[in-house]
Amino acid sequence: MSDTAREVPLRVRLEAWSDDDLDLLRAANAPEMTDHLGGPESEEKVLSRHRTYTAMSAGPADEGRMFKVLVAGTDEVVGTVGYWRRIWQGEPVYETGYGILPAHRGRGLAVAALRAVVAEARAAGGPRTLHAYPSVDHAASNATCRAAGFTWAGEVAFEYPPGTWLRSNDWRADLAEGVSPGACRS
Numbered sequence: 001m002s003d004t005a006r007e008v009p010l011r012v013r014l015e016a017w018s019d020d021d022l023d024l025l026r027a028a029n030a031p032e033m034t035d036h037l038g039g040p041e042s043e044e045k046v047l048s049r050h051r052t053y054t055a056m057s058a059g060p061a062d063e064g065r066m067f068k069v070l071v072a073g074t075d076e077v078v079g080t081v082g083y084w085r086r087i088w089q090g091e092p093v094y095e096t097g098y099g100i101l102p103a104h105r106g107r108g109l110a111v112a113a114l115r116a117v118v119a120e121a122r123a124a125g126g127p128r129t130l131h132a133y134p135s136v137d138h139a140a141s142n143a144t145c146r147a148a149g150f151t152w153a154g155e156v157a158f159e160y161p162p163g164t165w166l167r168s169n170d171w172r173a174d175l176a177e178g179v180s181p182g183a184c185r186s
Contacts, residue, residue, distance in 0.1 A: 011112030014067035014081065014120065016057040021068050022050050028080050028099050036138040038161050056084065062126035064094065069113045071104075078104035081113040083121040083130060094121050094130040094175070098144070105140075114148035122175040130175055133158045133168040145171035 027033075029040045041049070053066035064084030068077050079100035086095045096117055100110045114132070121130045134141035136155055146152070150171035158168035 011072055012078070012109055012116055013070045013072050014113070014116050015070060017053040017066040017068060017082075018057065019054055021053070022047075024068055024077060024080065025050050025053070027101055030102075032102050033099050036135040036141065038164055041161075053082070056082070061120075061124040065120060065124070067117070067120070069098075069100070069109065069116075071109070076104075077101075078109050079113060081117045083117055083124075085126060088131060091129075092127045093172075094127050096121070096130055096132050098132075110140075110144045111147045114144055114150075118148070118173050118175070128175045130173045132171045133160070133166075134171070136167045136169055142169055142171070145169070149173065 025046055029046050031040055034040050056064050056066050064082065066082035066084075067080065069079040069081055070077050079098065081096065081098040083094045083096045086093060088095070096114065098110060098113055098117070100113070118130060132141075132145050132150060133156070134145065136142075150173045153170040153172050156168055156170045158166050158170075160166060
């Protein structure tokens with residue numbers, strides 16, 4: 001399998017972000033996809049984000065990756081997922097973000113995508129912890145983290161977008177070898 005497409009058993013396939021994925025990013029910028037993130041971004045910000053995602057796919061995997069999510073065995077694009085470096089509480093970690101397009105929700109694809117990105121981040125060989133920071137009010141996203149095997153570490157103040165502070169939950173996955181996501185933990 002190539003570095004740009006990795007099959008994840010049974011549910012989803014991740015493909016590295018490419019120049020061709022701008023329309024997917026625009027779809028992910030819809031109000032129903034961004035209601036817990038402060039709402040849709042400007043076209044200028046979407047174009048900037050697209051350039052960032054494309055550059056991530058061309059750089060070293062241990063710095064981060066952005067992916068489009070497809071249903072395994074098909075060309076059906078259902079969402080986005082990625083991981084990137086950040087400093088959290090003084091430690092280098094990976095952060096993840098994910099979103100399944102509204103027409104494809106309720107099929108377990110977000111959980112599968114999150115488990116798949118755990119495998120990608122683990123294989124990258126960077127920081128040994130992957131964090132997700134969904135809003136405390138976003139029940140579906142918190143349930144996704146739980147079902148994907150992340151461990152709840154508590155409620156935190158989280159800045160996103162820059163200048164806006166949210167009440168978020170800190171969910172983390174251990175990327176150490178031999179630890180696999182899947183068990184529900186909280």
